[in-house]
Amino acid sequence: MARATLKDVAQFAGVTPATVSYALSGKRPISEETKARIMEAVEALDYVPDLNARGLSMRDSKLIGVVVPQTEPGDRLMFQNSFYSEILGSIEYYARQRGYHILISATDANESYMTLARQRNLDGIIVIGMYPDEFYQQMKKTQIPIVLIDSYCNDHYYHNIRIDDAYGSYLATRYILDCGHEHIAFFSGQLKENGVMKKRLLGYRQALEEYDLPFREEYVFEGQIDYAAGIRLSGELLSADLPVTGIVAAADILAIGAIKGLFEAGKYVPADYSVIGFDDLEIAQYLTPGLTTIHQDISRKGQKAVELLLSHIEDPTLPKQEEILQLGLVERGSVKKLK
Amino acid sequence: MARATLKDVAQFAGVTPATVSYALSGKRPISEETKARIMEAVEALDYVPDLNARGLSMRDSKLIGVVVPQTEPGDRLMFQNSFYSEILGSIEYYARQRGYHILISATDANESYMTLARQRNLDGIIVIGMYPDEFYQQMKKTQIPIVLIDSYCNDHYYHNIRIDDAYGSYLATRYILDCGHEHIAFFSGQLKENGVMKKRLLGYRQALEEYDLPFREEYVFEGQIDYAAGIRLSGELLSADLPVTGIVAAADILAIGAIKGLFEAGKYVPADYSVIGFDDLEIAQYLTPGLTTIHQDISRKGQKAVELLLSHIEDPTLPKQEEILQLGLVERGSVKKLK
Numbered sequence: 001m002a003r004a005t006l007k008d009v010a011q012f013a014g015v016t017p018a019t020v021s022y023a024l025s026g027k028r029p030i031s032e033e034t035k036a037r038i039m040e041a042v043e044a045l046d047y048v049p050d051l052n053a054r055g056l057s058m059r060d061s062k063l064i065g066v067v068v069p070q071t072e073p074g075d076r077l078m079f080q081n082s083f084y085s086e087i088l089g090s091i092e093y094y095a096r097q098r099g100y101h102i103l104i105s106a107t108d109a110n111e112s113y114m115t116l117a118r119q120r121n122l123d124g125i126i127v128i129g130m131y132p133d134e135f136y137q138q139m140k141k142t143q144i145p146i147v148l149i150d151s152y153c154n155d156h157y158y159h160n161i162r163i164d165d166a167y168g169s170y171l172a173t174r175y176i177l178d179c180g181h182e183h184i185a186f187f188s189g190q191l192k193e194n195g196v197m198k199k200r201l202l203g204y205r206q207a208l209e210e211y212d213l214p215f216r217e218e219y220v221f222e223g224q225i226d227y228a229a230g231i232r233l234s235g236e237l238l239s240a241d242l243p244v245t246g247i248v249a250a251a252d253i254l255a256i257g258a259i260k261g262l263f264e265a266g267k268y269v270p271a272d273y274s275v276i277g278f279d280d281l282e283i284a285q286y287l288t289p290g291l292t293t294i295h296q297d298i299s300r301k302g303q304k305a306v307e308l309l310l311s312h313i314e315d316p317t318l319p320k321q322e323e324i325l326q327l328g329l330v331e332r333g334s335v336k337k338l339k
Numbered sequence: 340m341a342r343a344t345l346k347d348v349a350q351f352a353g354v355t356p357a358t359v360s361y362a363l364s365g366k367r368p369i370s371e372e373t374k375a376r377i378m379e380a381v382e383a384l385d386y387v388p389d390l391n392a393r394g395l396s397m398r399d400s401k402l403i404g405v406v407v408p409q410t411e412p413g414d415r416l417m418f419q420n421s422f423y424s425e426i427l428g429s430i431e432y433y434a435r436q437r438g439y440h441i442l443i444s445a446t447d448a449n450e451s452y453m454t455l456a457r458q459r460n461l462d463g464i465i466v467i468g469m470y471p472d473e474f475y476q477q478m479k480k481t482q483i484p485i486v487l488i489d490s491y492c493n494d495h496y497y498h499n500i501r502i503d504d505a506y507g508s509y510l511a512t513r514y515i516l517d518c519g520h521e522h523i524a525f526f527s528g529q530l531k532e533n534g535v536m537k538k539r540l541l542g543y544r545q546a547l548e549e550y551d552l553p554f555r556e557e558y559v560f561e562g563q564i565d566y567a568a569g570i571r572l573s574g575e576l577l578s579a580d581l582p583v584t585g586i587v588a589a590a591d592i593l594a595i596g597a598i599k600g601l602f603e604a605g606k607y608v609p610a611d612y613s614v615i616g617f618d619d620l621e622i623a624q625y626l627t628p629g630l631t632t633i634h635q636d637i638s639r640k641g642q643k644a645v646e647l648l649l650s651h652i653e654d655p656t657l658p659k660q661e662e663i664l665q666l667g668l669v670e671r672g673s674v675k676k677l678k
Contacts, residue, residue, distance in 0.1 A: 085424030227625045256625050263627040286566045286595050288602040
């Protein structure tokens with residue numbers, strides 16, 4: 001089907017293209033009679049305004065870019081961790097309610113996201129996770145409103161949505177201490193300076209300190225945030241032969257992997273080891289036993305990011321905003337009470 | 340930063356805009372010297388061609404639409420079932436390798452996807468799952484190449500990628516029969532005419548028939564494809580007081596929910612009930628015990644869909660293509676051998 005243009009509509013209605021444009025945008029008043037004739041033409045020709053073309057003239061492409069980390073450079077989206085699918089589902093939903101579409105991409109070390117942002121005329125960008133400093137320095141050159149999710153980047157250009165990661169793992173560790181465990185391991189993703197994992201480790205240390213227990217370097221097991229790392233870290237824990245009875249995992253998928261690794265070695269949760277997670281992914285409540293974990297409202301994180309971004313798209317002069325969402329502990333069946 | 344236009348580049352290089360366009364597209368030969376001058380201008384002005392604008396003139400927006408079902412009209416993406424996140428991760432990855440971006444959206448009963456496709460000048464569309472007939476009738480009016488994943492729509496306009504769903508659940512049921520179970524329940528999503536669930540039910544029936552066992556209507560439990568439905572269906576099974584010892588679940592997340600429901604009622608898998616799933620989601624191997632299930636190569640489904648779509652974008656005259664991917668059974672720990 002040949003696509004009708006604004007010009008076709010104008011010709012059909014016997015008016016100038018500018019008049020059609022005014023009628024459709026409502027930017028200038030035109031007579032009811034002319035408007036009716038134009039709407040007839042729009043209907044007859046099945047005319048649809050081109051959003052890409054709008055983007056060109058008005059920087060209003062109704063397109064939001066969403067940047068998601070990759071497991072490896074050049075690799076896929078980090079969908080193995082359903083934290084990402086849950087938050088993307090939420091971002092897509094709230095963006096759609098407001099008439100925006102989202103363009104999801106994994107950043108590629110080879111590809112400059114800045115080029116993409118300009119090629120696509122993005123109205124705004126949501127960045128999930130932490131990236132190298134260089135990325136943030138490049139991104140602000142786009143001059144596009146950007147909201148960071150789960151980043152501790154302090155640059156004033158960016159708006160932030162996050163949780164208090166240290167407080168979350170403080171809650172987790174305190175709970176497992178309250179249950180009577182004293183030798184508690186910490187299973188972590190990569191501990192990068194100023195990263196989320198480092199903050200979560202901090203909370204674990206703070207809880208130990210509060211209970212007058214020493215922090216032991218050998219109780220910290222570092223891997224990646226995936227199931228396989230959880231299995232591997234359990235193996236390391238078991239072969240280290242420590243008096244550990246509890247594990248604070250810095251992410252639910254690490255906790256799930258850890259439980260699997262223990263199971264394969266003939267150790268059961270919570271009978272032999274107690275495990276607490278972080279995130280409260282959908283799956284956490286459907287495990288047997290259910291995973292005790294730190295609940296963060298992933299869907300709300302997505303919603304807030306969209307709202308914050310759209311308010312800055314509408315008014316780019318608004319000052320930098322940071323929003324820290326609530327956390328809570330969800331008690332299920334993966335931690336044994338020793339007292 | 341004011342964005343450089345093609346005109347700016349032409350002015351800077353002292354040539355006409357058409358010459359710049361020829362130099363960048365390679366569509367007409369121009370002298371090396373002129374080309375060098377133009378490339379200098381491109382660099383100096385930091386010029387990036389606008390993909391949206393390209394889309395306007397050449398129907399080459401490098402944008403692929405991906406349609407995903409919603410749980411409820413107006414609701415979110417179906418990300419609770421990580422089948423969708425796994426396949427989207429794969430589609431995004433392979434599209435990116437070929438220079439395309441993807442625009443993911445849930446279809447909304449209120450929003451015509453056709454309008455979106457034309458507004459965004461989509462080069463092609465991948466549709467995941469089954470939709471009402473009307474949707475397929477509308478979609479072909481776009482005249483854009485479309486690949487359907489997991490659909491039994493026979494319309495010659497569409498290309499198809501799917502598995503043999505009946506064969507998959509035939510394999511699952513035969514396995515559980517081979518393990519010595521005779522009273523086997525079938526847990527299903529909504530059984531729609533010509534839908535995937537109906538095909539999977541068919542495979543279950545075929546296996547029973549092969550083993551000379553009667554098909555019993557009361558052994559079929561129908562719900563939705565989500566965890567909560569699995570829990571609910573287990574409850575129904577337990578209160579029906581049938582001699583069932585095995586469950587063929589038409590999706591892994593139904594199986595996981597079923598195992599949870601049994602666990603809450605004090606019944607264990609595989610000691611009290613044997614359960615087999617369908618899909619082999621990432622999580623299936625990390626459960627304790629691991630879930631025995633029908634493996635389909637979800638990532639490959641995404642890859643094939645991208646390849647098929649791009650070949651039809653490049654050559655729209657290619658005939659309709661259908662590709663049926665392989666299935667296999669993965670034996671883990673959720674089915675007890677009675678013999």
